[in-house]
Amino acid sequence: MKLDCTLVPSTLRIFPNDALPARSLSSIDAALNERFSFQLGLRADEAVRVRVSLVGPEGWSLRVRRVGFVPMPHHNTLIIRDPLDTDGLGRIPGFVPDPLFDESEFSLPQSETNAFWFTVTPSAGADPGRHRLQVTVETFDEKGNPAGRPRRLALIVRLHNVRLAKRSGFHVTHWLYTDCLMDRYGTDGFDEKFWRILPAYLRNVVEHGQDTIYVPMFTPPLDGVKRPSQLLRVKRRKGGGYEFDWTDVRRYVRLAKKCGLGTFEWCHLFAQWGCRHALRIYEGQGKDEKLLWPEETPATSPIYRDFLAQLLPELRAFLRDERILGASLFHLSDEPSGEEARVNYAAAKSMLVGIAPWMRFIDAVSEIEFGKGGLIDTPVPSIHTALDFHAAGISSWCYYCCGPRGPFLQHLLDTPLAKVAMHGFLFWRWPFLGFLHWGLNYWNQRGTRTPIDPFAVCDAGAWPIWAYGDTFLIYPGPDGPIDSMRWEVFAEAMQDYALLQTLGVARDNAILAPLRSFSDFPKDAEWRIAARRRLFALAERSAL
Numbered sequence: 001m002k003l004d005c006t007l008v009p010s011t012l013r014i015f016p017n018d019a020l021p022a023r024s025l026s027s028i029d030a031a032l033n034e035r036f037s038f039q040l041g042l043r044a045d046e047a048v049r050v051r052v053s054l055v056g057p058e059g060w061s062l063r064v065r066r067v068g069f070v071p072m073p074h075h076n077t078l079i080i081r082d083p084l085d086t087d088g089l090g091r092i093p094g095f096v097p098d099p100l101f102d103e104s105e106f107s108l109p110q111s112e113t114n115a116f117w118f119t120v121t122p123s124a125g126a127d128p129g130r131h132r133l134q135v136t137v138e139t140f141d142e143k144g145n146p147a148g149r150p151r152r153l154a155l156i157v158r159l160h161n162v163r164l165a166k167r168s169g170f171h172v173t174h175w176l177y178t179d180c181l182m183d184r185y186g187t188d189g190f191d192e193k194f195w196r197i198l199p200a201y202l203r204n205v206v207e208h209g210q211d212t213i214y215v216p217m218f219t220p221p222l223d224g225v226k227r228p229s230q231l232l233r234v235k236r237r238k239g240g241g242y243e244f245d246w247t248d249v250r251r252y253v254r255l256a257k258k259c260g261l262g263t264f265e266w267c268h269l270f271a272q273w274g275c276r277h278a279l280r281i282y283e284g285q286g287k288d289e290k291l292l293w294p295e296e297t298p299a300t301s302p303i304y305r306d307f308l309a310q311l312l313p314e315l316r317a318f319l320r321d322e323r324i325l326g327a328s329l330f331h332l333s334d335e336p337s338g339e340e341a342r343v344n345y346a347a348a349k350s351m352l353v354g355i356a357p358w359m360r361f362i363d364a365v366s367e368i369e370f371g372k373g374g375l376i377d378t379p380v381p382s383i384h385t386a387l388d389f390h391a392a393g394i395s396s397w398c399y400y401c402c403g404p405r406g407p408f409l410q411h412l413l414d415t416p417l418a419k420v421a422m423h424g425f426l427f428w429r430w431p432f433l434g435f436l437h438w439g440l441n442y443w444n445q446r447g448t449r450t451p452i453d454p455f456a457v458c459d460a461g462a463w464p465i466w467a468y469g470d471t472f473l474i475y476p477g478p479d480g481p482i483d484s485m486r487w488e489v490f491a492e493a494m495q496d497y498a499l500l501q502t503l504g505v506a507r508d509n510a511i512l513a514p515l516r517s518f519s520d521f522p523k524d525a526e527w528r529i530a531a532r533r534r535l536f537a538l539a540e541r542s543a544l
Contacts, residue, residue: 001044001045001046001048001139001147001148002044002045003042003043003044003048003050003137003139003148003151004020004041004042004043004044005040005041005042005137005151005153006020006021006024006025006040006041006153007024007025007026007038007039007040007041007135007153007155008020008021008024008025008038008039008040008041008115009025009038009039009525010036010037010038010039010117010417010421010485010488010489010492011416011417011418011420011421011489011525011528012039012417012418012525013087013088013096013097013416013417013485014039014041014067014097014113014114014115015088015091015094015095015096015097015113016069016094016095016112016113016114017091017094017112017113018091018113019043019113020041020043020113021041024153025038025155026155026156027155027156027157027158028155028156028157028158029158029160029529029532029533029536030122030157030158030159030160031159031160031162031163031164031495031499031502031536032122032126032128032159032160032161032162032163032164033121033122033124033163033164034121034122034164034495034499035119035120035121035491035492035495036119036120036157036492037117037118037119037120037488037489037492038117038118038120038155039067039115039116039117039118040052040115040116040118040135040137040153041113041114041115042108042113042114042115042116042137043108043111043112043113043114044108044110044111045110045111046110047107047108047109047110048107048108048139048140048141048147049105049106049107049108049139049140049141049142049144049147050105050106050107050108050137050138050139050140051104051105051137051138051139051140052064052104052105052116052135052136052137052138053104053135053136053138054118054120054133054134054135054136055133055134055136056120056131056132056133056134056157057122057123057126057131057132058123059123059124059125059126060120060121060122060123060126061119061120061121061123062118062119062120062133063102063118063119063120064104064116064117064118065100065101065102065103065104065116065117065118065119065483066100066101066103066104066106066114066115066116066117067097067098067099067100067101067114067115067116067117067485068097068098068099068100068101068455069095069096069097069098069099070095070096070098070099070413070454070455070456070458071094071095071096071456071458072088072092072093072094072095072096072413072414072458072468073093073463074092074093074463074464074468075088075092075414076405076412076413076414076463076464076467076468076469076470077405077406077414078464079406080406081406081407082407082523084416084418084419084523084524085406085407085416085419085523086406086414086415086416087414087415087416087417088414092414096413096414096468097115097485098413098469098484098485098486099455099475099482099483099484100117100482100483100484100485100488101482104116117485117488118133118135119488120133120157122157122159126159127159128159128160128161129158129159130156130157130158131156131157131158131159132154132155132156132157133154133155133156133157134152134153134154134155135152135153135154135155136150136151136152137150137151137152137153138150160536160539160540161539161540162499162502162503162536162539163502164495164498164499164502165498165501165502166498167209167211167494167497167498167501168501169433169501170427170432170433170434170435170497170501171211171212171263171397171433171434171435172209172210172211172212172434172435172494173210173211173212173213173214173263173265173434173435173436173437174205174210174436174437174438174439174440174473175214175220175222175437175438175439175440175442176201176202176205176213176214176440176441177220177226177229177440177441177442177443177444178194178198178216178229179219179226179227179228179229179444179449180441180442180443180444180451181194181197181198181201181441182194182227182229183227183443183444183449183451184443184451184476185197185476189228189229189285189286189287190231190248190285195251195255197479197480198252198255199255199258199259200479200480200481201441201474201480201481202255202256202259202260202261203259203260204474204480204481204483205261205440206259206260206261207491208483208487208488208490208491208494209490209491209493209494209495210261211261211262211263212261212262212263212264212265212329212434213256213261213263213264213265214265214267215231215249215252215253215256215264215265215266215267216229216230216231216252216267217230217231217232217249217266217267217315218230218231218232218267218279218280218281219267219280219282219286220267220268221267221268221270221271221272221279221280221333221334222268222272222334222438223272223442223446223447224446224447224448224449225280225295225449226449227449228282228285228286228287228289229286230281230282230285230286231248231249231252231285232244232245232246232248232249232285233245233247233248233284233285234281234282234283234284234292235283235284236283236292241310242292242307242310242311244310244311244314246314246318248285249318250318250322253322253324254322257324262327263327263328263329264324264327264328264329265328265329265331265362266315266328266329266330266331267279267331268331268332268333268334268363269308269330269331269332269333269348269352270299270332270333270348271299271333272333272334272335273333273334273335273336273337273341274333274336274337274338274340274341274344274345275299275332275333275336275341275344275345275347275348276298276299276344277295277296277297277298277299278293278297278298278299278301278303278304279304280295281293281307292307299344299347299348299351300347300348300351305351305355308351308352308355308356309355312352312355312356312359313356315356316356316358325358329362329378330359330360330361330362331361331362331363332345332348332349332352332361332363333345333348333363334363334364335363335364335365335366335401336363336365336370337365337366337367338367342369342370342375345370345375345376346375349361349375360377360378361376361377361378362376362377362378362379362380362397363376363379363380364380364381364382364399364401364436364438365379365380365381366381366382366384366385367385368381368385368388368389368392368394371389371392371394371396372392372394378395378396378397378433379394379396379397380396380397380398380399380434380436381396381397381398381399382398382399382400382401382403382404383398383399383400383404383408383409383518384400384403384404384408384518386398386430386432386518387430387517387518390430390431390432395431395433396432396433397432397433397434397435397436398427398432398434398435398436398518399435399436399437399438400437401437401438401439401470402465402466402467402470403467404519405467406519407519407520408518408519409422409423409426409518409519409521410467411423411437411469411473411486411487411489411490412467412468412469412470412486413458413467413468413469413486414468414469415469415486416523417485417486417489417525418523418524418525418528419523420486420489420490420493421489421492421493421496421525421528422493422515422521422522422523422528423435423490423493423494423496423497424492424493424494424495424496424497424498424499424500425493425496425497425500425512425515425521425528425531426515426518426521427497428496428497428500428501428505428507428512429507429512429515430507431507437473439470439471439472439473440472440473440474441472441473441474441476441481442460442471442472443471443472443476444460445457445460445461445462446460446461446462446465446466454472454475454476455475458471458472459471469486473486473487473490474487496528496532499532499535500535503535503538503539503542505535505538511531511534511535514527
């Protein structure tokens with residue numbers, strides 16, 4: 001039997017029919033407290049059982065996972081002009097490597113390339129300098145007997161005398177859908193089973209550089225009528241008015257804080273795409289789906305205004321009690337566009353300012369007219385227009401959703417991982433305040449309550465409008481999330497942001513000069529490796 005084994009960077013997808021790279025990864029540069037990843041590519045001329053292990057310095061965190069595949073029937077970008085912009089050319093349609101399973105042993109098929117993913121975190125007391133990691137590959141026949149000698153591969157890790165400070169001044173959020181958790185894990189709303197599964201997802205986003213979490217005080221008015229997932233219990237009073245029970249909202253917020261989240265996005269208060277209608281709000285928490293008012297109720301109707309006039313003072317008191325008023329972000333409507341939407345948005349905001357002048361609003365919007373004159377306090381433009389907001393002096397976040405594609409930054413299933421790894425450098429290049437993405441775990445068919453199998457359907461059944469890989473970055477596991485390669489590389493990219501911030505690199509530093517826009521930037525893995533080495537060298541010279 002011939003078995004080929006090669007160490008590979010985390011920024012390379014290994015497709016089933018790929019030949020292994022001719023050169024093996026030999027070294028990685030990292031900060032003292034930086035988590036990093038690499039892969040082991042495997043290919044044999046006959047089927048064999050393999051077991052993989054990783055050994056490193058004492059006290060280091062070492063995790064081994066198997067790279068799985070998901071089907072991708074089409075490329076997301078229909079016209080591909082630059083091979084560096086799209087992965088899988090000549091292999092899609094086909095199977096794309098993405099989910100990472102906590103397995104260190106499996107049956108390697110004949111003449112099929114597979115991979116294992118290694119995640120490493122140095123110990124708290126790790127010293128600067130060279131450290132050695134060793135990967136061992138053992139093979140077994142169908143009876144479980146050793147088949148040949150173990151293969152051993154070494155990787156040198158150069159830890160630099162830099163300790164990353166916690167990122168500040170730049171928020172990151174990917175929306176977590178509690179309704180999808182309820183469907184996937186068979187919970188009856190906010191029951192104890194739900195509260196047992198939720199922490200694993202909250203910890204996961206923190207581990208991947210996210211500091212902000214969406215709070216479904218009410219069922220999010222996003223992409224169709226969702227299964228009720230309303231944290232706030234609402235009861236009509238007999239004499240008129242409403243009673244609010246904040247028990248589950250408080251439990252959600254405190255659990256998020258315990259898991260390491262510090263900023264809270266509150267549910268959009270009006271219908272999606274322009275504030276035409278009031279939010280769908282249920283009596284109780286929506287188990288019987290009894291609405292407080294008809295779904296077509298106008299956004300600024302008296303009945304909704306009266307409801308908000310009772311709700312928002314209680315919300316403010318709750319935020320003060322939980323000491324998160326200053327760490328809260330408020331939404332009106334997601335992705336408004338056009339003149340009618342601007343008029344409706346302005347009317348809704350005016351109504352809320354009259355009720356709750358302490359609120360400031362942040363929303364995804366790409367038309368610069370929404371950013372002018374303070375119509376939206378903090379706009380979140382698409383990366384397609386975000387630099388126009390920056391040029392106009394409008395302080396903003398940035399986002400992407402479904403598009404733009406092609407040359408633009410993304411983390412889709414066919415976005416080259418070397419491009420995914422550029423998020424941190426690009427976010428640092430301009431003084432944006434945060435990044436928003438809608439699809440952490442949208443495991444439904446587009447705009448419906450119908451669950452899909454995310455290991456088989458990666459576009460919510462809506463390609464080409466919705467892209468493969470846009471709807472989620474994590475997969476559902478038995479007891480919590482299963483990471484994707486894209487999610488892991490995104491997390492590493494956010495450490496690049498922390499590195500740049502820790503070192504105080506000027507945004508106009510010559511190192512960053514090749515980053516000209518969210519579509520015009522270096523897209524080969526070598527540029528980022530070289531840039532990081534220059535940053536480490538800069539830090540070490542400054543320390544002399």
